[in-house]
Amino acid sequence: MDHRGNNDDLHKLLTSSNVVYSVFQGMKEGLVITDINANILNVNQAYCTITGYSVQELIGKNLNIIKSNLHDQAFYRELWKRITSEGRWEGEIWNRHKSGRLFLQKLSIIAVRDKQDTINQYVGVVSDISEEEKLRKDIVRTGMLQRTLLPSPMNIKMLEIETVFRPLNYLGGDFFDYYWDPEKRILSGYIIDIMGHGVTASFQNSVLRVLFRQNFDHNRTLVEVLKTINQESMSYFLEDTFAAALCFRINLEDGLLTYACAGINKFIKCQSNGKLKVIKQPGPYLGILSDPVFDEITEEIKMGELLFFMTDGFMDIFEMNNPLYANDLKGYMNKLRRISISDLKDDASAIGVLVKQVGGG
Structure with a gap:
């Protein structure tokens, strides 16, 4: 002009x-x-x-x-x-x-x-805008640090794990982690989704990460874990925030999958014959009710099956637009990685697990 x-x-x-x-x-x-x-x-x-x-x-x-x-x-x-x-x-x-x-x-x-x-x-x-630039750089660095806290992919004799982490901005409200016990042959893990984005959400999911690490014990049921985390996390949430989570245990010695839902109420199971199953299980969010009721479900898991645990950012897109074929773990996860940020409406994370062996063989 x-x-x-x-x-x-x-x-x-x-x-x-x-x-x-x-x-x-x-x-x-x-x-x-x-x-x-x-x-x-x-x-x-x-x-x-x-x-x-x-x-x-x-x-x-x-x-x-x-x-x-x-x-x-x-x-x-x-x-x-x-x-x-x-x-x-x-x-x-x-x-x-x-x-x-x-x-x-x-x-x-x-x-x-x-x-x-x-x-x-x-x-x-x-x-x-020096201060804004300084803040932006701090946020970028914090986002890089947040990624270093995520677990590395895993490929061992009994299973293979691939992950995707796609925050909508530099920092995300999503987080996930898992732990492999080679003696008991049990993979334990969780995925969480804090309402909101950015600095506040990333801080709150860091708190949940600590609480999960403190409480994720093989001697406790998943219901007990979620109840404890719910109680302890409420003091860290603002009045209008809460978290969704799903935690699981995969016992490859016995061929059993156990899971409990807390707001992330579905995941995808792809059977070895290529049949897709969306498993749904209700469960209340974390940080809202003082005494919520969680359920723990156990079902059989077989060699060659794939499990996908996702936050909302990926679940809707993946469910609608991505046909599944068994044993192509890397192919599925690469599809998620290729989804444009402009197509995402929320932070998006996923854990993909391929069961390669069940039992002692």
Whole structure:
């Protein structure tokens, strides 16, 4: 959007109207007006605060006074090319504060044209987004750390495990874990889904992860585990948050699958003949009721069967659009990995287990 007027129109407007001048000085965004050579004609107080310079130190100086030298000449050539051809440029740029520190700013530059359609001034609108960038980097790092807490894939004589973790943003409200007991030949695991996304949800699922690790004992039933976790987790949940979970034990010595549902109320079982079965079992969410009733179900598991434990982000898509064929664990999980983030409406996680051997053979 170009602005047209006489060379001094903008300056006159800013100084002649109390209303316009008050808006100019009162904006939280920094405003800077320059001539065509980027020499500063006027600034508001917010611009002084962002850059550290006073009005007197800025007027008449070139914008190079805050240049960071972090961007190459190609960056600036593209910037001015865009302003000349389109009348404006928007983006992020690193500049240098009077103190010497670097800061990241969101910048919009608008070309002002005179009545002959010649550019004679530029107006810059500036916001310091250094803190937002720092927060974003912290969130990205935390998301990377969250991934390191997830278990690695497993491929041993009796079973194979593949996993997928797809947070909607950098941090996810999903989490999963599993433990293999080679002596008892039991795989124990769980998958959880916190309502919501981002930092709060990731903190709450970290709490649940600790509680599951503390309570996931072979000597306790899954119902006992869920009841204890429900009770202890309630003090960590806000009034409007809760968690869904499913925990399981696969006893490969006896060929038995035991599971208990707490909000994640279905999973997929693909039999060795390729027949797909969606197993559904009701169960209350964690963190809502003080004394919920959970059920523990046990059924037979056979060699060659596949189990998929998923959060909502994957379950609906996988159920509708992905026909299953037995023994192709990696193929199924790769399908999940290829699902576009734009097609996901929620954080999405999955544990896939291929049973390769049952019994002592």
